[in-house]
Amino acid sequence: MTAQAERAARAPRLRRFEMAPIKGVWRHELALYKRYWKSQSFASIVEPTFFLLAFGYGFGSMVAAIGDYRYLDFVATGVVGTAALFTSIFPGMFNSYIRRVFQHTYSGMLAAPVDVHELVTAEALWIAAKSAVYSCSPLVVALCFGLDPSFGMLLVPVVAFFTALGFGLFGMWTSAVVPSINSFDYVITGVVTPLFLIAGTFFPIGTLPGWVGFAAHLNPLYHCVELVRHAVFGLRPPADLGHLGALVLFAALMWIIAVRGMRRRLID
Amino acid sequence: MTVQRSDPEGGDGRPPARVQTRVAAAGDGGAAPAAVSLRGVVKRFGDFTAVDGLDLDVPSGVCLGLLGPNGAGKSTTMKLLTAQAVPTEGTIHVLGFPVPRESKRARAAMGVVPQQDNLDEELTARENLEVFAHLYRVPRGKRRQAVDDALALAHLTERQLTKVDDLSGGMRRRLLIARGLVHRPALVLLDEPTVGLDPQVRAELWGLIDGLRAAGTTVLMSTHYIEEAERLADECALMSHGRVIARGTPASLVAEHAGELVVEHYGPPERLSDVERLARGAGLPTRRTGPSVSVLRAETIPPSLDEALGPDGVRRASSLEDVFVVLTGERVE
Numbered sequence: 001m002t003a004q005a006e007r008a009a010r011a012p013r014l015r016r017f018e019m020a021p022i023k024g025v026w027r028h029e030l031a032l033y034k035r036y037w038k039s040q041s042f043a044s045i046v047e048p049t050f051f052l053l054a055f056g057y058g059f060g061s062m063v064a065a066i067g068d069y070r071y072l073d074f075v076a077t078g079v080v081g082t083a084a085l086f087t088s089i090f091p092g093m094f095n096s097y098i099r100r101v102f103q104h105t106y107s108g109m110l111a112a113p114v115d116v117h118e119l120v121t122a123e124a125l126w127i128a129a130k131s132a133v134y135s136c137s138p139l140v141v142a143l144c145f146g147l148d149p150s151f152g153m154l155l156v157p158v159v160a161f162f163t164a165l166g167f168g169l170f171g172m173w174t175s176a177v178v179p180s181i182n183s184f185d186y187v188i189t190g191v192v193t194p195l196f197l198i199a200g201t202f203f204p205i206g207t208l209p210g211w212v213g214f215a216a217h218l219n220p221l222y223h224c225v226e227l228v229r230h231a232v233f234g235l236r237p238p239a240d241l242g243h244l245g246a247l248v249l250f251a252a253l254m255w256i257i258a259v260r261g262m263r264r265r266l267i268d
Numbered sequence: 269m270t271v272q273r274s275d276p277e278g279g280d281g282r283p284p285a286r287v288q289t290r291v292a293a294a295g296d297g298g299a300a301p302a303a304v305s306l307r308g309v310v311k312r313f314g315d316f317t318a319v320d321g322l323d324l325d326v327p328s329g330v331c332l333g334l335l336g337p338n339g340a341g342k343s344t345t346m347k348l349l350t351a352q353a354v355p356t357e358g359t360i361h362v363l364g365f366p367v368p369r370e371s372k373r374a375r376a377a378m379g380v381v382p383q384q385d386n387l388d389e390e391l392t393a394r395e396n397l398e399v400f401a402h403l404y405r406v407p408r409g410k411r412r413q414a415v416d417d418a419l420a421l422a423h424l425t426e427r428q429l430t431k432v433d434d435l436s437g438g439m440r441r442r443l444l445i446a447r448g449l450v451h452r453p454a455l456v457l458l459d460e461p462t463v464g465l466d467p468q469v470r471a472e473l474w475g476l477i478d479g480l481r482a483a484g485t486t487v488l489m490s491t492h493y494i495e496e497a498e499r500l501a502d503e504c505a506l507m508s509h510g511r512v513i514a515r516g517t518p519a520s521l522v523a524e525h526a527g528e529l530v531v532e533h534y535g536p537p538e539r540l541s542d543v544e545r546l547a548r549g550a551g552l553p554t555r556r557t558g559p560s561v562s563v564l565r566a567e568t569i570p571p572s573l574d575e576a577l578g579p580d581g582v583r584r585a586s587s588l589e590d591v592f593v594v595l596t597g598e599r600v601e
């Protein structure tokens with residue numbers, strides 16, 4: 001047996017899905033995050049807080065309650081969903097695009113023993129983990145403004161994680177299909193804004209016209225907002241399993257199309 | 269091919285005799301298996317064929333220069349070897365692993381230095397290496413040492429905490445090479461390693477690459493710089509239009525295709541046309557080089573033709589560039 005054949009035989013059989021690439025990508029993200037955590041945290045915490053204060057106190061002065069909820073509490077739980085959306089979809093779109101097209105970071109990583117599905121998974125998990133933490137900030141602010149604490153709030157990061165995983169992957173997929181970075185304007189205006197508005201964040205979807213209300217049920221953010229409200233104010237197990245299932249299904253579908261889209265772009 | 273170079277001391281700027289021994293060991297008798305093997309590889313992008321029936325073996329322990337002009341298919345070949353491109357036809361083996369099917373195992377054992385600088389500018393030199401030490405599965409206990417060694421190899425220990433954005437072009441290039449070596453690979457792919465760099469930095473990198481070669485690492489280096497191939501490569505494969513058109517040591521290629529000497533004649537276009545006509549009439553290859561015509565195999569020019577060509581010819585040693593132009597009609601730098 002030649003030295004090369006021996007070496008080939010000795011080489012570890014790498015599995016289709018491994019932790020090493022995940023750790024490597026996370027090491028990269030962590031190094032970047034150490035540099036930019038202040039600006040990232042500022043944007044991720046202050047923006048939803050502004051939404052909360054503006055809608056909670058602005059509309060709150062005209063609308064005292066929605067159903068059984070105080071309006072400020074209704075909005076606080078809704079803004080958790082918007083925070084999960086914004087802190088995941090934008091990094092998914094812009095970071096992925098910049099790293100693929102301008103910085104060529106991904107082609108460098110793929111020359112190492114890293115496959116596209118591992119790269120996509122690692123990036124999405126990082127986005128989701130970060131988003132899960134940042135999405136709790138509106139609740140913390142609301143606690144300062146009189147929201148009653150509950151044990152169910154401990155589930156909020158989990159809900160935000162699955163939501164952000166799906167939207168982060170959706171953002172990565174769009175980064176793989178848009179012809180240029182300017183095309184993100186279509187995605188933001190045509191997709192992100194409607195997602196954000198018809199999710200029961202600032203008003204109940206029951207007030208919407210029939211077909212819009214139906215569309216809202218297909219919006220993953222609606223399921224996130226419902227789950228967060230139920231986690232904070234009291235779980236409704238059968239319905240909440242459905243909401244969680246919708247978020248997991250959304251994330252799974254987005255993973256499939258994100259991996260396919262990125263593979264098409266990264267492998268000739 | 270194991271033709272001995274004329275200058276064993278390397279005084280002509282070419283590598284010394286030790287290199288020839290390695291090529292001979294790798295090429296004779298087939299004792300050393302190919303670290304890289306491509307058979308009938310075709311890569312098409314729509315109607316465009318970038319690689320066209322490529323057959324190429326890179327023996328273990330040899331530095332092979334893949335030489336060709338832009339668009340010859342060198343970079344696509346490099347991408348095929350890392351499975352960042354999938355061949356339309358043909359088979360590829362890297363370090364014994366079929367690619368792309370088992371490319372992950374192949375990539376774990378090779379290092380890649382891309383043509384395009386894809387270092388993360390926001391991170392320090394050390395952080396860039398640490399990320400790739402993870403990706404290359406350097407064991408946790410050996411990771412710090414591996415990064416230290418790679419930094420030392422690239423002479424960047426002093427600048428390890430400097431952000432890549434603040435490093436000079438040469439330092440960034442050295443860091444790219446260090447990144448490809450952090451896991452001590454058996455095979456290194458260098459894609460145009462010195463493109464766009466000034467001569468001083470290029471010479472510095474040549475020293476680094478020569479060190480790799482001396483350590484017995486198999487190197488496949490694409491380049492369109494003749495001098496780079498002549499200085500570093502044990503063997504050269506000349507690529508044109510997606511296939512290898514000639515292969516051998518630089519000296520053997522020159523001897524086979526261009527002879528020992530070239531005589532260059534300068535003058536007005538009519539004079540150059542006359543020289544071409546006379547030389548071709550005697551069966552000697554010629555090449556146009558801007559304001560001059562070069563007559564190859566000048567050592568075989570008969571006295572009568574020498575007289576007819578005139579006394580204004582400037583004699584010089586044949587080069588790999590002469591070979592390339594003669595074989596392809598294209599120019600490289």
